Amino acid sequence: MSGMQFGVFTVGDVTPDPTTGIAPTEADRIRATVTIAKKVEEVGLDVFATGEHHNPPFVPSSPTTLLGYIAAQTERIILSTATTLITTNDPVKIAEDFSVLQHLSGGRTDVMLGRGNTGPVYPWFGQDIRAAIPLTVEHYDLLRRLWREEIVDWTGEFRTSLQGFTLAPRPLDGVPPFVWHASIRTMEVAELAAYYGDGFFANHIFWPSSHTKRMVQYYRQRFEHYGHGSAHQAIVGLGGQVFMRANSQDAVNEFRPYFDNAPVYGHGPSLEEFTASTPLTVGSPQQVIDRTLGFREYVGDYQRQLFLVDHAGLPLKTVLEQLDLLGGEVVPVLRKEFQRGRPADVPAGPTHESLVKAAAQEDRQE
Amino acid sequence: MTTLAVISGGLREPSSTRLLAGRIDTAVHQALAAIDTSATSTMIELRPLGRAIMDAMLTGVVAPELEEAFDAVASADGLIAVTPAFNASFSGLFKSFFDVLPEQTLWDMPVLIAATGGTERHSLVLDHALRPMFSYLHAIVAPAGVYAATNDFGAQRGSAALSERINTAARDFARLLRSCGARTRRDAFADELTEMQRLLGAASQCKDTATIED
Numbered sequence: 330m331s332g333m334q335f336g337v338f339t340v341g342d343v344t345p346d347p348t349t350g351i352a353p354t355e356a357d358r359i360r361a362t363v364t365i366a367k368k369v370e371e372v373g374l375d376v377f378a379t380g381e382h383h384n385p386p387f388v389p390s391s392p393t394t395l396l397g398y399i400a401a402q403t404e405r406i407i408l409s410t411a412t413t414l415i416t417t418n419d420p421v422k423i424a425e426d427f428s429v430l431q432h433l434s435g436g437r438t439d440v441m442l443g444r445g446n447t448g449p450v451y452p453w454f455g456q457d458i459r460a461a462i463p464l465t466v467e468h469y470d471l472l473r474r475l476w477r478e479e480i481v482d483w484t485g486e487f488r489t490s491l492q493g494f495t496l497a498p499r500p501l502d503g504v505p506p507f508v509w510h511a512s513i514r515t516m517e518v519a520e521l522a523a524y525y526g527d528g529f530f531a532n533h534i535f536w537p538s539s540h541t542k543r544m545v546q547y548y549r550q551r552f553e554h555y556g557h558g559s560a561h562q563a564i565v566g567l568g569g570q571v572f573m574r575a576n577s578q579d580a581v582n583e584f585r586p587y588f589d590n591a592p593v594y595g596h597g598p599s600l601e602e603f604t605a606s607t608p609l610t611v612g613s614p615q616q617v618i619d620r621t622l623g624f625r626e627y628v629g630d631y632q633r634q635l636f637l638v639d640h641a642g643l644p645l646k647t648v649l650e651q652l653d654l655l656g657g658e659v660v661p662v663l664r665k666e667f668q669r670g671r672p673a674d675v676p677a678g679p680t681h682e683s684l685v686k687a688a689a690q691e692d693r694q695e
Numbered sequence: 696m697t698t699l700a701v702i703s704g705g706l707r708e709p710s711s712t713r714l715l716a717g718r719i720d721t722a723v724h725q726a727l728a729a730i731d732t733s734a735t736s737t738m739i740e741l742r743p744l745g746r747a748i749m750d751a752m753l754t755g756v757v758a759p760e761l762e763e764a765f766d767a768v769a770s771a772d773g774l775i776a777v778t779p780a781f782n783a784s785f786s787g788l789f790k791s792f793f794d795v796l797p798e799q800t801l802w803d804m805p806v807l808i809a810a811t812g813g814t815e816r817h818s819l820v821l822d823h824a825l826r827p828m829f830s831y832l833h834a835i836v837a838p839a840g841v842y843a844a845t846n847d848f849g850a851q852r853g854s855a856a857l858s859e860r861i862n863t864a865a866r867d868f869a870r871l872l873r874s875c876g877a878r879t880r881r882d883a884f885a886d887e888l889t890e891m892q893r894l895l896g897a898a899s900q901c902k903d904t905a906t907i908e909d
Contacts, residue, residue, distance in 0.1 A: 463894060515887075520891045521895070536755070
């Protein structure tokens with residue numbers, strides 16, 4: 330897994346198939362998610378990431394339960410989230426859940442943190458969306474300390490104090506999971522990621538690419554400013570959204586009803602308009618290859634590319650076909666092409682092994 | 696040089712709202728010229744942006760042509776905003792444009808408000824609908840607005856009176872523009888980032904270098 334990492338991220342929506350009107354049950358959807366994750370490993374991709382949602386029509390309210398189950402049935406892929414809510418989850422519980430997952434998966438765990446922009450969710454967990462940014466900063470500061478310090482004394486504004494608290498289990502090999510900070514449009518998240526030298530993941534798929542470019546440039550500039558390395562060495566991940574058939578017109582015809590009725594952007598811009606302003610690509614595998622390689626032109630050499638392939642009521646069979654195309658035709662070419670001209674000092678996608686190695690080097694230097 | 700943005704919420708072709716917007720714009724240019732200030736205007740008609748405005752509201756995706764309109768407003772020194780009166784208020788399309796316009800765009804911006812309607816009896820739409828909305832958006836709303844009813848565009852006597860009202864409002868607005876001076880474009884991102892840097896306890900060391908490049 331040298332160089333870039335490729336994978337999928339799922340929202341976990343239960344949406345009726347608009348072409349048949351048939352909705353999967355929650356059980357169907359959860360089992361389909363597991364099947365998709367196993368397929369990700371089978372076709373040679375690197376990462377499976379699940380969203381976290383606490384209201385219907387979504388099923389993934391307990392991501393580490395899902396990922397733990399998948400960890401037991403896979404051997405190679407990295408299990409991640411997209412995103413874990415740093416605002417409404419207790420940082421102590423996040424630290425515990427991901428520590429256990431890290432041990433169970435043998436280090437195949439990282440975590441992508443996000444604020445969550447669903448207002449009603451906040452009070453369900455005793456929080457207030459108006460404090461989302463200060464909550465993010467405070468909770469993340471605590472999470473970092475829990476993973477890094479044996480004994481934590483901590484006082485903050487949003488949570489009861491901790492005195493002499495020790496996280497159990499301690500992170501695997503003493504190295505916390507790699508952290509990505511994800512944003513659809515919020516520049517502050519780029520600042521947070523840069524401040525700590527963590528990864529920055531631009532959702533990319535719900536907002537015009539021009540904005541993604543601006544956020545990533547800002548993150549890279551600030552990453553360098555805070556002394557974590559040169560701007561081109563900052564750790565960047567991108568979302569993407571594809572639907573493929575061998576013949577591109579077949580792809581458009583088949584995907585259009587799903588697009589038109591999709592929960593997030595359906596009944597809005599046309600498929601063609603959305604394709605022009607966001608990274609959505611509906612067409613042949615070659616079109617997906619060309620478009621994805623183009624991302625590098627505005628974000629630079631980056632580390633992780635995740636595709637959304639399983640939403641808006643697409644049947645499992647179709648999703649698995651998409652993964653066959655991604656693994657069989659698209660990603661092998663992307664791996665080779667993204668490697669071309671990539672400077673040697675641009676880091677590869679982060680893994681537990683690379684973090685253990687970096688920590689050992691740091692120890693030697695001290 | 697004063698940069699103006701003119702918004703017309705007119706729907707039909709020809710539109711009396713668009714017509715009024717043009718006449719006010721011309722009068723403001725003349726009033727500015729009288730105090731030795733040149734001006735340039737960008738006319739933004741909302742009718743062709745209707746779908747883009749609704750897409751932005753429903754999905755958050757801003758089409759390039761709408762982005763261009765946002766940019767014209769954000770970089771202006773002053774705004775002339777004209778809506779037809781529908782059901783005792785501004786039109787839904789007019790309101791929707793300001794609902795999707797990025798926050799803080801109108802902070803400190805001088806705004807001349809105007810409206811058209813079927814009869815004079817709707818003229819309070821200026822003070823009961825437009826003025827509160829623009830005040831809420833932290834704009835500096837000129838004291839005199841312009842309301843034009845169908846009568847104003849018809850009878851000889853009526854149209855002379857309308858011209859006089861337009862000129863009066865334009866002169867007031869020109870004085871307001873001059874005393875407010877050139878406007879610094881608001882950057883909501885920069886404000887947010889300053890706050891974030893403060894939270895991260897890093898405000899002091901990075902204030903100088905924090906810039907956003909397009």
